[in-house]
Each structure stands twice: as structure tokens, then as C-alpha cells.
Amino acid sequence: MPDLPDPVDLAIPAFVALVLAEMLVARIKDRSRYCPRDTLTSLMLGFGSTIASVLAGGMVFALATWVHQFRLFDISYAWYWFALAFVLDDLAYYVFHRSAHRVRWFWASHVIHHSSQHYNFSTALRQTWTGFFSLGFIFRLPLFLIGFPPAMVFFCAGLNLVYQFWIHTEVIRRMPRWFEAVMNTPSHHRVHHATNARYLDKNYAGVFIVWDRMFGTFEPERDDDRPRYGIVHNLPDFSILRAAFHEWWGIAKDVWAAPGLKARLGYMFGPPGWSHDGRRDTSETIKARWLARETRGEQWKKPTSSSSAPDPEAAPPRAA
């Protein structure tokens, strides 16, 4: 087994340099792109995440090695297997990431990454502390069953994570068309981080945006609907602990108060925002309401047949 380096460790100096460079651009162009307290929270969450990964990494690797003994094929460390592992690992990431937005249990861990109202390189480093607890690693287990060696898969996963760093920026508007068609880019990923109803639960890709195009979750960024970042219910402060654990605390409270087993399971494994009495908003209800409002807006804009006739569908006046 070759001694493969951890790509994330090697990339840390580049991460630091790029954050610095982006800060300088923000200083010149738009100082509000960065906020010192938000940056500190993001970076401390990233720091905590690396500690958590080290603590849990041994157990995950041991599990991967155990699963690997039941493999279907013997796969060597030839370069082409690395290439295939990288692509399949990215597909596994897509499935994981989609689940992380559609199942509250996984969302409780992933929400940390979305909890900033800023979108910059420091946001990329705002990573979960509870990935192991949420069992997010199960999505990679099929790769070990196929026969990809754990060291190879974790190396590819590291490369995947490093790739995803540079797409967390507003500095780059669009990449060349061919690149936007195949690869995940800052534009595509801004959509993913946005809370605009149009953009909710879209663009789950890690490296290759083709997965979203294939599975119907792709949404292009529009110049007339600029992304607003954060989560549907933004955090009230910059507390690191709140960012790391608030959704887990929310699950615990909901499960405690739930009226029965079905509701308890719903609060744990239903989509984020699910509630037994339908009082809360899920992304579906938010989108439906937005769509209804958009349609209503279009109706308001409909021209009447006679310019002198009062428009029966005129928008009600808005006080301000």
C-alpha cells in the first residue's frame, strides 16, 4: 500500500494565502464581503473540524478496512483506478450531500457549513464537528465494497475537499462555458449556498456539476436573482458552539416534545423544517409560496386590453 499524503494538509498554506488575497480584494471592492467575527467563527469551526476528523478518522478507516474485506473486485493502485475512484467518490459525495440537505439527521451536521451569511473562502473552511456522529461516512462504504482500497478513496475524498475550497467566492463570476457545463464552479455553488426560494436544495455537486444535471437538481445562477446566503432561520450571533450544535439541540427538543413514535422519527429523519402539525416551513412549502407569489406578480403585470380601462388585477398599493 503506497503512503498517500493527506491533500488537505498539503493545501493548508494555499488556503491561508487565498483567504488573505480575497480579503485584500474585499478591502478594495466591497468590505462587507468579510466580517472579522464571522471569519473567526468560520475558521474556528474549520479548526475544530480538523480535530474532530483526527479523533474519528481512525474509527472510520478501521470500518472502511473491515468493509473492504468483503470487496467484489481486487483493485490496484494504478493511476486509472485513482481516476475512476475520484469520479465515483464524487458521485458518492453527491448522494451524501443531497441527503445532507433532505434528511434532518444529516442536515444537523451539515448546517454548520451553511450557517454564515457570507460567502467567501473562509466559509469553505466552516466545516462540521459532528460528521462522524451523523454517520455521513456510510455513503462512501459502497466504494470499499466494490474494491477500491480505503487509502485510495480517502485520498480522492481529500482532493475533492480541496477542489471545493476555491468555489466559495464571489470574486469569480463565471468560468468559461465548457467549464461551467462540466465542473462545479463558484457560480454554481453560490446557488447552492443561497436561501432564495428559487435556489433552495439545488446544485449538490462536489466537483462535477454533471450529477446535478443528470439527476434534475441543477439550477443556474441568475443575474436578476442574486444569491442571499445563510440558512432559512439565520443564527442570531457568532457563537461557535451554537453554530456547531444548534440543529442537534433542535432535534433533541422536538423529539422530546413529539406526540408519538412517528412524529419522533419525522423530526429526526424527515426533511429539515418538517413538523408533525405542518406548522413549520420545509423547502417545498417555501418554494410553493414563492411560486404562488411569482405567479400572482405576473398576473399583476398582465396588460389590460384597453389602456383606459382600470386593470382588474392591479397590484394593491404598498405603503412604505
Next chain:
Amino acid sequence: MNWWLTAGSLAAVLALAGVAWLLRLGGTQRLETGADAIRLAEAQSSGFEGKAGVVSANGELAAATGGPGELVLLQPMGARHRADRFTGARIAMLGETVDGTVITLQLSPGEMFRITVSDAAAARAFARVLGD
């Protein structure tokens, strides 16, 4: 665990946050009009549909109402805003001063909030919608 890497990462984290502070990044985004307040309140508070909004004279605070008792309060949080939604809010006091119209809101029993608005007409319209 590589302790050098860990210590170096922590040092880099603190250094980067320090640089952000030294570069004076952040600040507070100013809101200009009641329409800005409504837009932001709707964006920040799922399901809220604003009908009237007011912005404080310094552009930092704002409030939007979607009908009787329904209020979203916007306060600066770093370079962005945080939104708090109230369903039983009411106007406790509305008065003119040299700085503008002072709206005192009762957010909940025992919880008051004051905002000074330079646009008197907007303040009256806001009070009308919230208090209807």
C-alpha cells in the same frame, strides 16, 4: 495528531481573523428605504410578507410589518443583519422629535424597542399597518 500542524493552523486562524480586523473589513450595511426593510425582512423571515417598512435615521436598524401585530425587526449582525419576528407586537408610543419620528414598539409583554425614523410619512404608514 500532528501537533505542529495543529498549532500552526490555530495560529493561522487567529492571524487571519486579525488581518480581517486590521483591514477594517465588515462594517454595517445601511438600509435606505422602507422597501429595503421589507425586502430584507421577507428574505430573512420565511413566510413573512411585508406591507410597510421603516428604516432608522442612521440606516442601521429597520422594521417591517405584514399586518396587525406582525413585525420583523432587523438589527445589524456584523456586516449583515439578523431578523427577529414577533406576532403580537404593537405601537406603544409614536412621537415627533427634532431627530425624527420615534416609534416605541412593544414586542412582547415587558420587551420594548425604540426606533427613530426620519421619514414621518413612512412611520405613520407603518404604525397604521401594524396597529390596524
